[in-house]
Amino acid sequence: MNNCVEAAVLDDGLLAVRDSKRTDGPAVLFTGLAWDGFLASVRSDAHASV
Template sequence: MESTLDELAWRISTFSGANDNCVAVAELPDGGRAVRNSKRPDGPVVTFTASEWDAFVKGVKADEFDG
């Protein structure tokens, strides 16, 4: 997986501005997503299956995570 992660197209939010203080997200070949700290690109990466990512996005859109 390591070589695959190096080849991914990582994106960060435009809201992070010049600080680059955000998470970076990349689409995996199987439709899942990889997430990492944009300030530590060589640091740990968390991966999600396509169905896990879909559930997360739906939860965000439904305001399920607002405290």
């Protein structure tokens, strides 16, 4: 599969996440706190399905 994302910290401190195959496409922006919450949610879902 060719499913990759890129993440970058912007000058204003937000984290931008986008599809690496669509560099001109939209990005989802996260604050640091929101990103931490997103990762915690993904991790808990990953462990729930095992």
